[in-house]
Amino acid sequence: MQPRLCAPGWQLRIFHRPETMLAALEKGEHPDLLLLDRRLPRHEGTHVLRDLRLEGRNFPVLMLSGLDSPADRIVGLEQGAQDYLVKPFHARELLLRCEQLLRSERRATISPTSEEETIHLGDVLFHPHEGVLERPGAANVTLTRGERILLLALCRAPGRVLTREQLAHSSGSLISVSSSRSIDMRLSRLRRLLGVVSQGGLRIETVRAHGYALQISPNAAEGHPPSQTP
Template sequence: MEPLEGATRPRLLVVDDEADLRDVLARYFGYNHFDVRTASDAAQARALIAEAEPDLVLLDVNMPGESGLSLARWLREAHPRAGLVMLTGAADPVDRIVGLEIGADDYVTKPFEARELLARVRNLLRRLVPAGPASLAPARHVPFGLCALDLDARRLLRREDGGEVPVSAAEFDLLALFARHPNRPLSRDQIMAYGHNRTWDALDRSIDLRVMRLRRKIEPNPDKPSVIRTVRSVGYMYVPDDPEKL
């Protein structure tokens, strides 16, 4: 198989209490040109992350001791640039929803096909890679309420002081989609079609959960959203407060 684009091997951390699964994933992703480390629990994962921040984490939800959801919450706050894929059981829809609320970029249900997991990981890593040196123009900042979206650096910044607001890759993609279609109502089906993201499922709450999470970050009053508005019987619409900056 061909290696990923780029000079370095992407760093992957697999966190799962099943030793056999850790071993299989380590060998499979290692064969596919990843630098893989594994952890059996949250404590070991935190120690490995302190040594070197991973590019992406495969994280099991159900582990003894500190749960995967608790570790995911810490990871999203402490290392917002790392990709996060949750591994969930087939009978755990609540865990999947909570994972999305926390900021997971994707979820995979056990048992899974290794090739599909590899494809999802590669797709997520491509979305995480910042713009290269080919674009030397000033960064394009799109206003989103209290924040501004830096499309070139793939960052969400506070307009007040320029500080970075943590967003997952999926959340950034959703904001970028809205930025490309200002003042236009988008249905959930359109969001899925534009986003090409299999975790945005119109039949469940995935899109609604991400919109809710984003509103908490960008809206002056999340209970009365004015930036990402709900369009009844349709979906959502981004209403820029400073159109001339688009």
């Protein structure tokens, strides 16, 4: 099963005990999707899932179980699973369900919220719904859909380093970043446009071997900390 799950370019981490998975989460790992078995050594999968949701972990979960009664499926869904797959199952069905959950999560991730009507980036205003960058005394800049989504992801984590994989996730891409340079091309153009509209006040910093971070120079940010206004 592991080779089938890795075939689409997904990176797979396997944990044999909930404790090791929880330790990875505490270190900052954030899975795009969790496959969680209902029956675990010394643990009940539904209890693990309940605790994850109480901690605010909101990544999608596909629960796998040999228990197939309607009551069992309802318990799994009530505890926070997005889907419930009964064993034995065909490998192709598992792949299709994973793809569906990932697509649904990406659609939700890339859409601006109602609180993100306007985002202040120093003296530049970013309107993510329209994909427009606005600065007093300068011509507006219109971003492509891909550039708008990348900038929105960076704005949601100002100053924090995002990996190419995280940016690809934010853009809704299901293509492995190791086989595509589309993220790099979009970042290059977005970096240039931000530099022009902000006169150097906004920049996308490359952190070697880690990823990228949105930086706002002190002068550009003076009096305008990154924030969202309805």
